[in-house]
Amino acid sequence: MIIGLGSDLCNIDRIQGSLDRFGERFEARVFTDVERAKAARRPFTKAGTYAKRFAAKEAFSKAVGTGFKAGVHMKDIGVVNAPSGAPTLALTGGARARLDAMIPEGHSALIHLTLTDDHPWAQAFVIIEAIPSLKD
Template structure:
């Protein structure tokens, strides 16, 4: 069963503006060390960050909280890639706690993520499913 759904659209130029204005301070506020390392290796850094920013917003919506609310903050949601390359989210601290709160007893939650960009937009969708354990 679906227990959460979130969608977000992010302007890549706005993310580039934040990078230009705040640089590392912006990166460290919103992204994990792994996400920063990945983005810095890419030629299209702003697009990489914009997709991840949208993913975090979509995830917070799927959790029913928004950011930063109810103990869910930016760095508690990390976009990672499975061995296949498929993106997903790793949740820690308050985000993991919130996921546990919305997951029915006897069920296991699975977070699905898709991201895309087409300048000047980046978009992400998150679906949280619960399956009987």
């Protein structure tokens, strides 16, 4: 069953402006080490790489219904790649706690994430699904 849905549209030029103005401070405050390493490998599309991840964080915060409050922080939400290469989310801290609180007993969470960009826009959709846990 679907228990959360969120989307976000982010302006790549706005992210570039934050990078230009705040640089390392902005990156360290908002993005995980994994996200920062990926962006560093993409110097010509760094702002777009960050904008997609920023949109994913916003979309997740909407899917769990809190926004960035109730202990949910941007750095607790990290975009990573599954072994297949598909993007997904790695959660820590308040983001993980909020998701765990939403999942009905006897279920586990499955997060679906899709990212896209077409300058000047980056977009993310998050669907959180509760799936029955396997029984012994």
